[in-house]
Amino acid sequence: MTDPVALLTRRRLLEFGGASGLTLGGLWRAQAAAPAVVTRAPIRACILVFYYGGPSHLDTLDLKPNAPAEIRGEFRSVATSAPGVRVCEYLPRLARVMHKVALVRSVTHAATLHDSASIHALTGRPLDGPDRELFTPLPQFYPSHGSAVAALRPGARAEVPFASVPFPFRNVHEVPCQGGGFLGSAFDPLWVECDPANRRYKAEALHRADGVGPARLDGRRALLGALDRVPAGDPLRARTEKAYKLLDSVAVRRAMEIEREPLRVRERYGFGPEAVATGEGGGGGNGAEMGYARHMRGQNLLLARRLVEAGVPFVNVYDFKQQGQNWDAHFKGANQHKTHLLPQADQSLSALIEDLDDRGLLDTTLVVAMGEFGRTPKINGDGGRDHWPNCYTVVLAGGGVAGGAVYGASDKIGAFPAADPVTPGDLAATIFWRFGIDPATEITDRAGRPHRVAAGEPLRRLFGE
Helix, strand or coil: CCCCCCEEECCCCCCCCCCCCCCCHHHCCCCCCCCCCCCCCCCCEEEEEECCCCCCHHHCCCCCCCCCHHHHCCCCEEECCCCCCEEECCCHHHHHCHHHEEEEEEECCCCCCHHHHHHHHHHCCCCCCCCCCCCCCCCCCCCCHHHHHHHHCCCCCCCCCEEEECCCCECCCECCCCCCHHHCHHHCCEECEEECCCCEEECHHHCCCCCCCHHHHHHHHHHHHHHCCCCCCCHHHHHHHHHHHHHCCHHHHHHCCHHHCCHHHHHHHCCCCCCCCCCCECCCCECHHHCCCHHHHHHHHHHHHHHHHCCCCEEEEECCCECCCCCCCCECHHHHHHHHHHHHHHHHHHHHHHHHHHCCCCCCEEEEEECCCEECCCCCCCECCCEECCCEEEEEEECCCCCCCEECEECCCCCCEEECCECHHHHHHHHHHHCCCCCCEEEECCCCCEEECCCCCCCHHHHCC
C-alpha cells in the first residue's frame, strides 16, 4: 500500500534569483529599491485571514474613482502611507500601515460560486467538475495550505503545526478545503473554537477527560503501548501520538487563554457589536450584522498572534462562519461594508500588522488576507454587487514582502486583470516557497498518484528576488 504522505521531489525550481515570468513593470511601487537577487531566510509562520463571502475589491482596495457611478459606487479613495497607493475611506487604519503591506490586484480564477471558489482559494486547486455549490457533503481531496505546510515544512515538527480559528466555515455543509485532504487526518488543524458568550476560546483536543490527571494518563499510555500491535508507520499510531502531544502542549493551551492579554491590547484589536436578530441583506434573512460571534472578529486575529508566539507555524482565521451572514453583500452593499464589515476588519488587520511588527515577528510571519473572490464591477438593482472571480485583490504583509508594493493591475472598471494575472495556485506557491518548501515537491494521494504541492509559481518579485 502506498504511503499517503510519501514525498517525492522530482525537480528543483530555478535559483531563487530567477524571475517567475510575472513582472511588476511600471506598476511596481516600493519605498526602497530591493536588490536584484536576495536569498531570504524562510518564514517561521503564516496567518491566513479568510474573509468568507467575497469582499468587494471595488469598494475596498481597488477603487475606480473615474469610472461611471454604477461602477465606482459611493466610496471615496484616500491616500495611504505608501506613495501612490490609495484605498477606501473606510480603511483608515490599514491606510496608515500600507507601507508594510503589498496589494495583489490581479488575482483571478473561474469559480463563481462560494464552495468552488473557497476550495480553489484555500487549496490552490479548482474543484474537480463543474462550478457548483455542494448540497451534499463532499470529502476533501487536495490539502489546505496549512496541512501541506504541516507535512512538508523543513525542520523540527511543531507541537501544533496548524491551527484554525474560531470555527469551521460552511455554506450548506462545511466546505471541504479546511483540512488535510488526501494527506490524511494527521494533518488536519487543531480546531480552536470560540465561546462567544464568555469571549473566550477552547480546543477539545487540549483537554483531558474529567478525573484523568497526568499520572493516570501516563498509565493509560503505558498500557496502550504494551498492548499496541499497530506498526510504527501506521496513520493510526501517528494520530494517537499526536493526541498525546496535544494534551502536553502547555504553550498552546496558554495561548488560547486570551484573557491573559491586557485589556488595552484586546481593545486595540477591537470588540464589535454582537449579532442582531434581523439583518438587512435580501430583506432580513441575511447580512453581516447577523454573523455568529461577530463581536469576536478582532479577537480572532489577536488569538492568531498568540498562537504564532506559542510556536504554531500556520494559523487560519475564518472571519465568518455561515454563508449569507458574511461578506456576501448582494443587497445594500455600501451599508454592509461601511457599517458592518469594514470597521472591524480595518481595526483588527492593522492591529495585527502593527502588533507583529512591535514584537519583532513581522519579518518572519507572512500575513495573507483574502476572500474567495471579488464582486461585480456593476452594482446590481438591490444596491449590492454579485460574485466576481475574474479579478480581485489579496493583501500580503510581513514575511519579507516589499511594503507599499502593488502587484498587477485590474482594468479601468476592475473587471479583468490588465497586467500580471495571479492565480490561487501562484499564491499557494508563494506561501510554500516562503516556508522553504519547493512548490515542485510532489505529494501522493491515496491511490499513489503524484501531485505537485502547488500548481503555480511564487511571486518572487514581491520579495525582492
